[in-house]
Structure formats: C-alpha cells, structure tokens
Amino acid sequence: MxxxxxxxxxxxxxxxxxxxxxxxxxxxxxxxxxxxxxxxxxxxxxxxxxxxxxxxxxxxxxxxxxPSWDRRPRPLGRWNGLVEDVAAKRPPRLFPYPRRRGRRRAAG
Known part of the structure; x- marks a missing residue:
C-alpha cells in the first residue's frame, strides 16, 4: 500500500x-x-x-x-492475447486476428 x-x-x-x-x-x-x-x-x-x-x-x-508497469515489457507483450483469452475463458489462440483469405489488393 x-x-x-x-x-x-x-x-x-x-x-x-x-x-x-x-x-x-x-x-x-x-x-x-x-x-x-x-x-x-x-x-x-x-x-x-x-x-x-x-x-x-x-x-x-x-x-x-x-519497474513501472504502466505497460507490459516487450518480452511479455507477445503473450497479451493468450493471457486475455485464458482470463476471458475463451479457447486460446496464438494469432489473435484471423488471416484473410483471397488476393491482396494492389497498392495504387
């Protein structure tokens, strides 16, 4: 305290x-x-x-x-999605965003 x-x-x-x-x-x-x-x-x-x-x-x-824990240190940052999934009682995912299927748009 x-x-x-x-x-x-x-x-x-x-x-x-x-x-x-x-x-x-x-x-x-x-x-x-x-x-x-x-x-x-x-x-x-x-x-x-x-x-x-x-x-x-x-x-x-x-x-x-x-240390200040205002934000997570870099080595712990990559585990953020996994920790949130476990805390929310969801099945853990290694990659938090699904991959888009299909072709990429050409930059133009």
Whole structure:
C-alpha cells in the first residue's frame, strides 16, 4: 500500500538503499545472537523478529528498484492475447486476428 499511495516516492533516492541493508543486517545479527543447538542449522523462520527485519529490508529494496508497469515489457507483450483469452475463458489462440483469405489488393 505504501508503494501504491506514494509515501515511498517522498523519501530521497539515497535513503532507502542505504537504510534497507542495515535493517537486513540487524535481522541477521539478531538471528546469530540467539542460542541454538550447534548440531542443527540455524533457520530464520524459527525467529520471527529476525525474519521480519530481514523481509522488511528485502521488500523495501525490491519496491525501490521495481519497474513501472504502466505497460507490459516487450518480452511479455507477445503473450497479451493468450493471457486475455485464458482470463476471458475463451479457447486460446496464438494469432489473435484471423488471416484473410483471397488476393491482396494492389497498392495504387
């Protein structure tokens, strides 16, 4: 919601990439300072605070570098017709417009 409503755009461009890794490091340090059994690998999901800090920093970075989706990128554009057909519950077609049969007109 913060990304859609715009408060992230009000933050200067240099602040978020500088602070988000520090939040991730704080989550990692919290995880490393917790008492664990040395024979078992440390799992971040076992410590909710560490997971929350790490995830918050990671998502903040992703939202900062996320591309604009005003229009689809070129590689995804060719799948537009197929996606629309599936969403409308029509049989999917590779070519959205039928070919015209017959001769072409001469340009003139």
């Amino acid at each position: 913060a990304h859609q409503e715009g408060p992230l755009k009000k933050i200067p461009q240099y602040v978020l990439p500088s602070v988000a890794p520090l939040v991730m490091v704080a989550g990692f340090c919290y995880l490393q300072t917790r008492p664990v059994d040395p024979t078992v690998a440390t799992d971040i999901e076992a410590w909710p605070i560490a997971q929350a800090l790490w995830s918050f920093g990671f998502v903040a970075i992703l939202l900062h570098v996320s």
